[in-house]
Amino acid sequence: MRTRLNRDGRLHIPAQYLKQLGIGPGSEVELVWEGDGLRITTGELEIRRARALGKLFAPSDDSPNTLFGSEDRRGIRPHRP
DSSP: OOOOBOTTSOBOOOHHHHHHHTOOTTOOOEEEEETTEEEEEOHHHHHHHHHHHHHHHSOTTSOHHHHHOOSOOTTOOOOOO
């Protein structure tokens, strides 16, 4: 999808994308620079992504919770380089 920045430098994100991300007004999102592009994500989506990657590389007897911690995410801050 192609869109434009407004004169304040803000980007309009269509409602269908907001719904897929599970975000709305006031939601905290992360902007991740990847190579030559920008990815918009949320902390919860990053946790899901890490678990999916963990399943690819972990022995089958290890659960993702063992590898990435419990379901309780309170107090965890994302790494910001």
